[in-house]
Amino acid sequence: MDADEQQTQPWRPSSWQDKTALQQPQYDDDDQVEAVLERLRSLPPLVTSWEIESLRSELGDAAAGRRFLLQGGECAETLGQIDVGAITSRLKLLLQMSLVLVFGLKLPVVRVGRFAGQYAKPRSAGTETRDGVTLPSYRGDIINRSGFSPEDRSPDPRLMLDAYGHSALTLNFVRALSQGGFADLHHPEYWDVAFLGDSPMADDYLRIVDAIRESVSFMETIHEGPIENLQQVDFYTSHEALLLPYEEAVTRTVPRRPGTYNLSTHFPWIGLRTSSPRGAHVEYMRGIRNPIGVKVGPDSSVDDVKQLTRLLNPNRDPGRLTLITRFGTDEVESALPRFARAVADVGIPVLWCCDPMHGNTEVAENGYKPRRFDRIRDELELTFDVLEREGALLGGVHFELTGEDVTECIGGARGITESDLARAYRSAVDPRLNGEQALEIAFSIVRKRRSAS
Numbered sequence: 001m002d003a004d005e006q007q008t009q010p011w012r013p014s015s016w017q018d019k020t021a022l023q024q025p026q027y028d029d030d031d032q033v034e035a036v037l038e039r040l041r042s043l044p045p046l047v048t049s050w051e052i053e054s055l056r057s058e059l060g061d062a063a064a065g066r067r068f069l070l071q072g073g074e075c076a077e078t079l080g081q082i083d084v085g086a087i088t089s090r091l092k093l094l095l096q097m098s099l100v101l102v103f104g105l106k107l108p109v110v111r112v113g114r115f116a117g118q119y120a121k122p123r124s125a126g127t128e129t130r131d132g133v134t135l136p137s138y139r140g141d142i143i144n145r146s147g148f149s150p151e152d153r154s155p156d157p158r159l160m161l162d163a164y165g166h167s168a169l170t171l172n173f174v175r176a177l178s179q180g181g182f183a184d185l186h187h188p189e190y191w192d193v194a195f196l197g198d199s200p201m202a203d204d205y206l207r208i209v210d211a212i213r214e215s216v217s218f219m220e221t222i223h224e225g226p227i228e229n230l231q232q233v234d235f236y237t238s239h240e241a242l243l244l245p246y247e248e249a250v251t252r253t254v255p256r257r258p259g260t261y262n263l264s265t266h267f268p269w270i271g272l273r274t275s276s277p278r279g280a281h282v283e284y285m286r287g288i289r290n291p292i293g294v295k296v297g298p299d300s301s302v303d304d305v306k307q308l309t310r311l312l313n314p315n316r317d318p319g320r321l322t323l324i325t326r327f328g329t330d331e332v333e334s335a336l337p338r339f340a341r342a343v344a345d346v347g348i349p350v351l352w353c354c355d356p357m358h359g360n361t362e363v364a365e366n367g368y369k370p371r372r373f374d375r376i377r378d379e380l381e382l383t384f385d386v387l388e389r390e391g392a393l394l395g396g397v398h399f400e401l402t403g404e405d406v407t408e409c410i411g412g413a414r415g416i417t418e419s420d421l422a423r424a425y426r427s428a429v430d431p432r433l434n435g436e437q438a439l440e441i442a443f444s445i446v447r448k449r450r451s452a453s
């Protein structure tokens, strides 16, 4: 069935069940799964339809070059202990990066966290073998546990409820912080994080902070009083919509608004491994009103991406579909142009966003899985150039990052080397930029855009 035919088929939150669903766990006890899903269906939603519609409209602006999307956070959130310090420092870092981008690009920034629901992970192999013992792969804390015992790796449906609860707790804290003084533009110094003090970028950053403080005070003089909404910023949430029974259970209609929404997150995305237009994930996403992302990479086919675009954005809404590119530095120049042309041929607007992380993962000699700062920066810069040459526009960026002082990516201003990886490699799955590296990337985006204009 091609995209046009599939588009005419009726959609239901459960119609994905008629398609092939990759990357799903095999639960043992169907009754227990049903009881969990029933409970999920009865719990209050995490986000609202009007927030989702606002984001959709802001992403439409980003597709047209009037805003810029900054999406970032954990590769995989974990259950168990919620690290309040890590949430706060990640939020501060995203605020700092957005400040650099707003100031440098002269555009409002849409902030979307990879948080409050980023618990399911696609895996290349269904099983993992250690010392002759083979167990199911770890698929993220919403499905099983990362320890290597049969109990840990057995999929447990109750983890869906834990993940929903943890998402609610995380989002509640993020909302409280971003509505309160924490995000107050009168006090950008509140967002200082420890690494900044002796960072080579401290001067550049502090100059921006001073300039903002001056602009705010200038505006308030003209306005003859405080400007209220400078005290708040919006954060939206996103996660990979991988575990389809969960996503279906949090899909609802709302009073006085047409359409069906996934009310567990603002912006669900489809990962590379589940992005076939014939698959269950695309079928599920086809019918929800949320803005959605789809990863596109070296293994994607041009024809599939054309079909995806038609299936997922038949009404040609500029904010509906974000294509998140992750080709890797070596392949982006040769591969991306044909996708850009294909999308232009279809004539449906999309927001192009670059994930320079997932195409650039290596295995170091000491066994760690790092990414190199230079290659991350280079893929971003090449993506800006390629899209511009093709008459398209890079309107957003997507990172795995943390505000904590980790050593998971090699390079950056402080010159982290392979032998530093052992010092603080803490990620459960993929390597993240630390605060200093992430801020440096924000500056490099600004430099790139300035030199292009």
Ligand code: PEP
Pocket: 075, 122, 270, 271, 272, 273, 295, 326, 358
């Ligand atoms: C991810 O974003 O963590 C991920 C698994 O990405 P991809 O689907 O692009 O491999």
Ligand code: CO
Pocket: 075, 076, 358, 400, 429, 430
């Ligand atoms: Co990842």
